[in-house]
Amino acid sequence: MNTRLVLALVMSGAVALTACGGTTKDSAGQQTGAATGSAKADPNAPLKENLKITFLPKQVNNPYFAVAQKGAENAGGSIKAEVKATGPSDAAASSQVTYINTAAQQRQDALVISANDANAVAPALKSARSQGLKVVTFDSDAAPDARDVFINQATSNEIAAGQVKLISEAVGGSGEIAILSATPNATNQNAWIEVMKTELAKPAYAGLKLVETAYGNDDDQTSFQKTQGLLQAHPNLKGIISPTTVGVAAAARYLSSSEYKGKVQLTGLGTPNQMRKFVQDGTVKSFALWDPSKLGYLATRTAAALASGQITGAEGEKYDAGDLGEYTIGAKGEVVLGPPTVFTKDNIDQFDF
Amino acid sequence: MRNLLRWETALVFLLIVVALTGQVSTDGSFLSGGNLFYLGLDIGEIALIALPLTLVIVAGEIDLSVASVLGLASALVGWLWNAGWPLETILPVVVVAGALAGAVNGLLVTRLGLPSLAVTIGTLALYRGLALVVLGDTAVADFPAAYTDFGTTPVPGTDIPYPIVLAAVLALLFGVALHASSFGRSVYAIGANEEGARFSGIRVKRVKLTLFVLAGAVAAVAGIVYTFRFSSARADNGVGLELAVVAAVLLGGVSIFGGRGSLFGVLAGVLLLGGLRNLLILQDTSTEVLTIVTGLLLLVSVLAPSITRRVATLRKVTP
Numbered sequence: 001m002n003t004r005l006v007l008a009l010v011m012s013g014a015v016a017l018t019a020c021g022g023t024t025k026d027s028a029g030q031q032t033g034a035a036t037g038s039a040k041a042d043p044n045a046p047l048k049e050n051l052k053i054t055f056l057p058k059q060v061n062n063p064y065f066a067v068a069q070k071g072a073e074n075a076g077g078s079i080k081a082e083v084k085a086t087g088p089s090d091a092a093a094s095s096q097v098t099y100i101n102t103a104a105q106q107r108q109d110a111l112v113i114s115a116n117d118a119n120a121v122a123p124a125l126k127s128a129r130s131q132g133l134k135v136v137t138f139d140s141d142a143a144p145d146a147r148d149v150f151i152n153q154a155t156s157n158e159i160a161a162g163q164v165k166l167i168s169e170a171v172g173g174s175g176e177i178a179i180l181s182a183t184p185n186a187t188n189q190n191a192w193i194e195v196m197k198t199e200l201a202k203p204a205y206a207g208l209k210l211v212e213t214a215y216g217n218d219d220d221q222t223s224f225q226k227t228q229g230l231l232q233a234h235p236n237l238k239g240i241i242s243p244t245t246v247g248v249a250a251a252a253r254y255l256s257s258s259e260y261k262g263k264v265q266l267t268g269l270g271t272p273n274q275m276r277k278f279v280q281d282g283t284v285k286s287f288a289l290w291d292p293s294k295l296g297y298l299a300t301r302t303a304a305a306l307a308s309g310q311i312t313g314a315e316g317e318k319y320d321a322g323d324l325g326e327y328t329i330g331a332k333g334e335v336v337l338g339p340p341t342v343f344t345k346d347n348i349d350q351f352d353f
Numbered sequence: 354m355r356n357l358l359r360w361e362t363a364l365v366f367l368l369i370v371v372a373l374t375g376q377v378s379t380d381g382s383f384l385s386g387g388n389l390f391y392l393g394l395d396i397g398e399i400a401l402i403a404l405p406l407t408l409v410i411v412a413g414e415i416d417l418s419v420a421s422v423l424g425l426a427s428a429l430v431g432w433l434w435n436a437g438w439p440l441e442t443i444l445p446v447v448v449v450a451g452a453l454a455g456a457v458n459g460l461l462v463t464r465l466g467l468p469s470l471a472v473t474i475g476t477l478a479l480y481r482g483l484a485l486v487v488l489g490d491t492a493v494a495d496f497p498a499a500y501t502d503f504g505t506t507p508v509p510g511t512d513i514p515y516p517i518v519l520a521a522v523l524a525l526l527f528g529v530a531l532h533a534s535s536f537g538r539s540v541y542a543i544g545a546n547e548e549g550a551r552f553s554g555i556r557v558k559r560v561k562l563t564l565f566v567l568a569g570a571v572a573a574v575a576g577i578v579y580t581f582r583f584s585s586a587r588a589d590n591g592v593g594l595e596l597a598v599v600a601a602v603l604l605g606g607v608s609i610f611g612g613r614g615s616l617f618g619v620l621a622g623v624l625l626l627g628g629l630r631n632l633l634i635l636q637d638t639s640t641e642v643l644t645i646v647t648g649l650l651l652l653v654s655v656l657a658p659s660i661t662r663r664v665a666t667l668r669k670v671t672p
Binding site: 022023024025026060061084086087088089090092093094097098099101102104105106117118119120121122123124127143 | 382385387388391394395434435437438439440441442492494495497499500501504505579582583584585587589590592593630631634635637639640641643644
């Protein structure tokens with residue numbers, strides 16, 4: 001008796017939450033995007049001093065974001081802003097929300113955030129913006145109507161074209177190459193692979209032939225075995241592109257301990273710390289990635305420009321980003337950091353992330 | 354009972370201390386309406402799930418699968434919404450699904466006589482896995498604002514979040530069930546002495562099954578709240594939340610061995626854990642310290658009631 005009674009109460013509670021009438025995916029109108037601030041930008045407004053900026057990475061104690069945070073703190077120092085880094089210890093979709101609410105509660109001027117989940121943080125970001133905070137996303141965007149500006153690390157074109165150029169240089173312009181990607185449905189990697197194929201069709205790369213795209217599922221062991229498989233299946237393979245940090249490190253580990261070391265070239269997107277050993281022992285000549293410290297620096301300077309009223313986030317607005325020079329806001333409130341940094345034996349020791 | 358009351362008095366005292374130090378050290382922003390609203394949102398799901406879990410633990414069992422049921426409920430909401438179902442149908446269906454998940458736990462425990470710790474560690478993984486099967490690693494986010502407002506806006510004219518209203522209503526129901534009904538008496542009896550309870554005519558298995566069903570259903574309600582609060586249905590929603598809930602229940606003075614505890618203490622425990630966390634974040638305490646404080650508090654919560662009890666027994670023995 002009790003089971004049914006209480007269950008009925010719980011269920012009626014749940015039903016009572018809902019309004020009357022059938023609300024389905026089709027009947028519900030798409031949420032309209034928030035209009036960018038009605039305030040007018042004044043490009044000549046001075047940068048305000050003592051701005052309070054919260055820096056909120058996906059997760060604290062993550063080396064990548066620690067480097068980005070250094071960049072953000074540098075930027076803060078350059079404009080006398082107080083940059084406060086905070087954040088959750090896990091990268092779950094929703095764990096940043098508490099920190100966004102806290103920033104609003106603390107009456108910060110701006111929030112610089114790398115979103116764990118584009119949608120989960122959106123309601124909190126909107127609420128923070130309605131309380132006057134300027135919101136800049138970097139590395140991973142939030143829903144566009146929940147932020148003012150997104151700092152994109154690099155465009156797909158720049159990343160993919162850069163990768164093809166690196167492998168072409170490494171193998172001497174001709175030979176069979178393969179791609180070791182993440183998962184078959186990884187959005188970023190698939191976009192890059194498409195661009196790589198377009199690039200490879202260009203006359204400049206006529207000597208290169210893409211023979212296979214393998215998927216290591218962003219798992220170290222799988223990527224390691226897929227590398228082995230690629231080399232066995234294609235005896236004439238000259239080079240591998242692995243545009244994922246897990247894949248490139250696993251492939252480098254396999255190559256460095258195999259007979260193919262130095263004979264089969266490897267490039268990709270990796271971090272200097274995981275690749276240092278393989279660059280120094282000659283397995284890898286060069287690889288690329290954006291510099292997270294520049295990303296943090298640009299995001300913080302952008303937040304300061306927003307909070308000072310120099311920009312509003314509208315397309316075409318220009319602003320000064322200190323050491324990085326002048327930037328222009330592109331379509332959909334996006335700013336692109338620039339081409340990825342290429343790491344080689346000569347410069348890799350300057351980076352620690 | 355006197356010792357329990359003592360622990361709850363201590364909790365209320367701690368709450369007042371946290372509130373006052375918070376209020377002073379943040380220049381009044383800790384107890385401001387805006388911050389209390391955020392605090393309410395942050396503890397909403399924990400408060401909801403803590404209600405049935407209190408009964409489960411008082412009965413001497415445990416349910417560690419609640420956060421996975423929350424995730425499964427969230428994934429189901431997203432999946433059915435994508436399939437074109439109306440939300441008015443989805444929500445009750447998902448609550449029933451949660452109740453079923455709880456029933457599986459309950460049947461394994463009562464019919465097969467397996468320990469609930471082992472069973473619910475298993476279903477913790479199983480339900481999370483099912484959630485991933487249902488929705489994969491995608492997120493569904495296009496819910497209508499009328500629903501997501503439930504998790505993001507306060508009741509008009511106040512600073513009270515809707516999930517807290519829901520939790521308060523359910524707390525009243527669970528409070529009556531545990532403290533003012535024969536059902537609640539049998540829950541205590543089972544937790545204190547299961548054998549004795551059976552011999553005195555209490556249908557032990559049936560009561561336990563009911564508790565697991567309730568835990569599953571309320572966890573599913575919490576999953577719905579969670580989904581709307583973040584306007585994001587994901588299979589990995591609420592990972593690890595079971596530990597926060599168990600911590601709050603134990604801090605509330607409920608004995609992990611069953612038979613002791615009150616819903617009032619648990620609600621104070623939820624509020625204390627949430628308030629302390631909110632205050633530390635508001636004061637920019639580093640995440641490491643935050644984790645350490647939460648861990649220490651959990652240890653204290655297990656130790657303190659048993660120490661007060663032991664002291665009381667000593668007093669009785671030595672005149």
